[in-house]
Amino acid sequence: MSETAQSVWNSCLAFIKDNITPQAYKTWFEPIQAVKLSDKALSIQVPSKFFYEWLEEHYVKLLKVSLNRVLGDQAKLVYVIRMENTYGNKQPFTEKIPSTNRTNHGSQEVDVPIKNKNPELKNPFIIPGIRNVKIESQLNPSYNFDNFLEGDSNRLARSAGLAVANKPGETSFNPLLIFGGVGLGKTHLAHSIGIEIKDKYPEKTVLYISAEKFTQQYIESVKKNNRNDFIHFYQIIDVLIVDDIQLLSGKAGTQDVFFHIFNHLHQNRKQVILTSDKAPVDMQDIEQRLLSRFKWGLSAELQQPDNDTRVSIIKNKLYRDGVDMPEEIVEFLANNIKTNIRELEGAIISLIAHSSFNKKDITLELAKKIVDNYVKNTKREVSIDYIQKVVSEYFQMDVETLQSKTRKRHIVQARQLAMFFAKKFTKASLASIGSQIGKRDHATVLHACKTVDNLASTDKQFNKFVDDINKKLTL
Template identity: 85%
Template structure:
């Protein structure tokens, strides 16, 4: 029976599959296609130059053994690099690269032609995997360590950030996970680390990206059938900064791809920096294997700044903006706005704006009016945990009872109300809400919301429950 390219490659794959990890096989061998068999040379198609280099660097021995078994000592392997076309031309380009004779098994440098060098090459996500494309860091130079003031609330996180910036990938803080509530400076600190690294190590590739944008890119790569190029692009980053990593909650495909990118970067001494609104132990709908990796390095919390730190932040902000303000007014604002840095700076900007527009002097009375309005208009973030607490307190039961499996009518209704308000007051997905309220699925949450809507219109007592709890959550 005559051998075909496919039959030879299938036999090689059987051997390879038995000798490497399943994930490595799926990532590096499943995407390969057998193209042709000429004499004793097997041609295989790979999706990028990076892919070729990785195979030559990590799997050259197993390729040699498997191919020699099939075609003998004179076997040769020819790579065909066929890349995803991103320029709008309909014809993809290919380049045949004959590998060295597998008896010698020497790697050969590959020059992939880039004939159409369009301006789009500046975009780091146009052709993932090509190393000579300039990757813009997406960092904001205004977010520096210089204007990230140190206090008891952020000392650990700031110190760890400075250590990472001095020796990226070379400290035990890898990954560095910065977590804390809204407006406490997570994004600022993450940018500051990146900016400092770029300053100290200009040759390093640093990339800042939000988890939301990362997810969207992954979805696009699946649609365009270039998932591997997406992975390869992220694997060449030296310092990867992902903001709001909790956004990956419930997105199993994105979590899976990030898991493999993370492993590659970590194993190769690259630095990973993450921010989140909660500690790993409190993250919902994130795979356990990913959470365990988040805990490998350091999780540093940013807490609400104390009074002295709030005063320092305001003084620094005013100094940078070239504005003079009496000490008693600065202290008044710092005493009355305690929640986070963003609101603190927002209040001082409003105060300056009011003074400027109305040509009024900045006085303590004006500060009182502005702060009162600001506090009243600033909505407190309502979390699913807080909603469960309010509902449990209202019905005089503990949260464990609310989340339990019991089918007692009053407990079921309390649980349904918690789900209803979680959908109304948060941006969490149905799956995430269900997971946090007694490990239910999204269908249960959907049913709960419909039940609450129906009972609100037919049952006066139930309507009162809804109104009362709504008032408590809206305070």
């Protein structure tokens, strides 16, 4: 690789990084490699045709400005599209991507495999819940993109889901792993993708299944001595959606069979969609070879919805149910139920039910009563923001100081305690905790947790810190 090409691209990246979110930068620009520089034309290598199309659609202006800053107004950008896998024994044909006049971008040849149209598939053996003649998708039509509202907390995952639904098996998001805490919409999004694919590609076989049911089916196939039939059945699926994949933890036999199914589907450009309550890096007792495959595509996190998103969710729910509710009550619900979407919708249903059964108007007083009762009967998850606030106040500093880059011992220890309690009290991934507490990486969070454990067992004063903060967070 030309050092000159790399230095030009590094200068572009420095500008790009300052103008987009860290997650977008990591997803769309870190995988790009500079290839060569010829006169004013910089060639960059991207992983797929879809990747190229996404850059052209969403970041073309940013790319042009960054390149013009480094090479001048005559700068051109040429994409080199790398197809890493050879799929099956099919011979590829060559498709030329047209250049776009508005950006002075060049074009490059790309190999795209011939599409394979499957005949109607027959179920080779009876699986409970799936009819023997035709494979039913097991999808819930009430979970769709129309009622999966977009917000800052889910924008990446939702956008990736739509991209997969438009071109299943043909994007760089294979597998697409959606992870996040309880009630944040992982299952909803997975079903939405499947429903969208069925609408756009009715000839494709789509199957949704929980990891728990997959495990039960595998055990049953071993008992009946038809393990090969079980594997073959899953290998003929076009789009496989597996919910709660972390439940394969510790199940060596199920992991092994899923490994072979996954490999076959991926090599044949079949789409795999997974959901998990944790990121791959945080999964325990999952074989390394399987974890590495989970990381091949995109891991997209669903976080707790912000206030604007919660308001939109409430209004959408009320609209679908044909219920009018004063704006002040909508705001009250959004401000007081922050843990997850499931709890929020549950409170709305309770409020509507109480109003209907008791023949009373929906008032702020009734809303407060419902929320008080609902919160008392619901195990609430402490937020990372709240943990940082409690720790900062305990050590008499502000949150900005806690998150700062300083290496002063008492501030470092406060930051480590915040990370420790975030891991203890939330379902956020290590990467998410690090990102929210001073933009650190997951390794820093892991080190912080180990340090707190060690100091708590050897330092009486530090152990008192841990006990005091723990009491404040569990009141």
